[in-house]
Amino acid sequence: MPKIVAVTGNEAVAEALRQVNPDVCAAYPITPQTDMMQRFATFANNGKVKTEMILVESEHSAMSACVGAAAAGGRVITATSSQGMALMWEVLFIASGSRLPIVMPLVNRALSAPLNIHGDHSDGMGARDCGWIQLWSENAQEAYDNAIQAFRIAEHMDIRLPVMICLDGFIISHSIERIEYLDDDTVKNFVGEYKQLNPLLDVEHPVSYGPLILPDYYMEFRRAQAEVMTKVADVVLNVAKDFEKISGRKYGLFETYRLDDAEIGLVILNSAAGTSKDVIDEFRNRGIKAGLLKPRLYRPFPYEEVGEALKHLKAVCVLDRADAFGASYGPLFMDIASSIYPYKDKPILINKIYGLGGRDYLPEHAELVLNELAEIAKTGKVKTFKEYIGVRD
Amino acid sequence: MKLKGWKELTPGAVVTEAGSALKFKTGSWRAFRPRWIEENCIQCMFCWIYCPDMAIKVKDGKRAEFDYDYCKGCGICALECPGKKGNKAIVMEEEGK
Numbered sequence: 001m002p003k004i005v006a007v008t009g010n011e012a013v014a015e016a017l018r019q020v021n022p023d024v025c026a027a028y029p030i031t032p033q034t035d036m037m038q039r040f041a042t043f044a045n046n047g048k049v050k051t052e053m054i055l056v057e058s059e060h061s062a063m064s065a066c067v068g069a070a071a072a073g074g075r076v077i078t079a080t081s082s083q084g085m086a087l088m089w090e091v092l093f094i095a096s097g098s099r100l101p102i103v104m105p106l107v108n109r110a111l112s113a114p115l116n117i118h119g120d121h122s123d124g125m126g127a128r129d130c131g132w133i134q135l136w137s138e139n140a141q142e143a144y145d146n147a148i149q150a151f152r153i154a155e156h157m158d159i160r161l162p163v164m165i166c167l168d169g170f171i172i173s174h175s176i177e178r179i180e181y182l183d184d185d186t187v188k189n190f191v192g193e194y195k196q197l198n199p200l201l202d203v204e205h206p207v208s209y210g211p212l213i214l215p216d217y218y219m220e221f222r223r224a225q226a227e228v229m230t231k232v233a234d235v236v237l238n239v240a241k242d243f244e245k246i247s248g249r250k251y252g253l254f255e256t257y258r259l260d261d262a263e264i265g266l267v268i269l270n271s272a273a274g275t276s277k278d279v280i281d282e283f284r285n286r287g288i289k290a291g292l293l294k295p296r297l298y299r300p301f302p303y304e305e306v307g308e309a310l311k312h313l314k315a316v317c318v319l320d321r322a323d324a325f326g327a328s329y330g331p332l333f334m335d336i337a338s339s340i341y342p343y344k345d346k347p348i349l350i351n352k353i354y355g356l357g358g359r360d361y362l363p364e365h366a367e368l369v370l371n372e373l374a375e376i377a378k379t380g381k382v383k384t385f386k387e388y389i390g391v392r393d
Numbered sequence: 394m395k396l397k398g399w400k401e402l403t404p405g406a407v408v409t410e411a412g413s414a415l416k417f418k419t420g421s422w423r424a425f426r427p428r429w430i431e432e433n434c435i436q437c438m439f440c441w442i443y444c445p446d447m448a449i450k451v452k453d454g455k456r457a458e459f460d461y462d463y464c465k466g467c468g469i470c471a472l473e474c475p476g477k478k479g480n481k482a483i484v485m486e487e488e489g490k
Contacts, residue, residue, distance in 0.1 A: 097405065097406070098405040098406065098407070099404040099405030099407075100405070160404055160405070197404065198403070198404075198405075198407045198409060205409070206411045207407050207408060207409050208407070208408040209405070209407055210406075211406055211408050213406055216396060217396070217397075217402075219399075220397065220398065220399035220402055221399070221402060221406050223399040224399045224400070224402050224404075227399070228404075
């Protein structure tokens with residue numbers, strides 16, 4: 001029987017990791033992730049998991065230890081935030097390029113400088129093209145559910161790629177919500193036994209990881225890696241189908257909210273989607289056809305499916321909780337623009353940068369944007385394609 | 394040797410064949426070539442110990458010629474060589490000269 005509890009996002013994800021009971025965890029504390037790994041280390045210390053806990057001196061070492069342990073043949077986890085992931089940067093590519101199915105919750109936090117510990121998406125967006133799969137989560141329940149599904153996706157024999165589970169720092173990681181926990185046995189059966197692929201510790205079949213690949217082969221390896229990315233969406237959907245059977249909760253590549261007959265829409269990631277849905281309901285009550293799309297599988301990005309879901313709208317605002325300095329638009333906007341690019345008839349797109357460094361995203365922000373979209377849909381005229389909202393002049 | 398296409402590769406560039414480094418002849422990287430001067434050699438085997446590429450051949454327990462298929466020309470052997478009465482048994486010479 002599922003158990004209903006009131007816990008924080010960090011606590012919920014730590015619980016998922018306890019239920020999966022991985023072989024190795026190498027982690028270093030960083031706000032706002034710290035209390036997730038602290039809880040997990042407590043499980044390890046109290047014998048609630050058989051995980052070998054490696055306490056390292058930095059995140060660069062944490063990810064390096066994860067790479068070694070995963071290559072050795074173990075089911076491996078870590079978790080981080082912000083500067084911690086920035087320090088892991090070079091090793092993230094080694095994990096994905098070596099096709100190691102490491103699972104890592106990323107508690108999204110702003111990047112320094114100026115130093116800030118609060119939630120935005122600069123960390124996850126900076127690492128969006130490093131070859132990891134990214135699952136984004138609106139609330140603690142989604143973070144818990146994504147964490148469990150991540151193992152099945154990462155470890156699928158056609159995939160063998162690391163997975164990042166993104167949840168908003170503090171807003172989700174430290175807020176208490178109502179969560180449904182699955183039974184330990186249900187989770188254990190769902191993720192199943194870990195299957196090794198070319199483990200270093202199999203001395204009967206010696207292998208080498210991390211060889212030097214020169215121009216005669218490097219491009220073929222990259223081409224093969226690009227091919228794996230094309231297989232991820234189907235695996236994510238199949239895993240979600242199985243997950244629905246044990247949980248009753250439905251997951252797709254993205255969530256659509258009142259989008260089918262909508263004329264104006266928001267595209268927004270993670271916790272701010274919840275706030276936006278409430279405001280969309282208010283607009284619907286007033287007879288304005290508003291809707292929302294919230295990406296879940298952000299890498300690999302399901303361009304075709306997203307384009308298909310958005311193409312009928314008149315005006316869409318993509319809200320980015322990170323800027324891409326020097327690029328024309330925020331990172332999410334660029335992906336959404338690419339999704340609708342192939343269509344002749346497509347919505348007008350605008351981009352708003354919001355919520356940086358934990359700045360609150362309030363219902364009035366969504367209201368402001370939806371009013372602007374309604375005006376654009378009516379007149380076809382756009383005042384500004386990209387701007388910051390909730391910022392002082 | 395026919396090069397493999399991208400569909401034929403092992404995931405993650407993992408090498409599943411033991412000892413395959415033998416096929417990779419790194420001697421072509423060499424810019425300086427060590428030359429062995431046998432009359433100055435005292436058979437101390439320092440070059441054999443220090444060589445990072447196992448490019449010093451040994452025959453009947455004695456130092457033999459360099460294995461130029463794998464010698465990268467790093468010069469460690471020449472540096473470590475004590476020689477005989479101050480005369481080095483290994484000297485580095487520019488390739489192609």
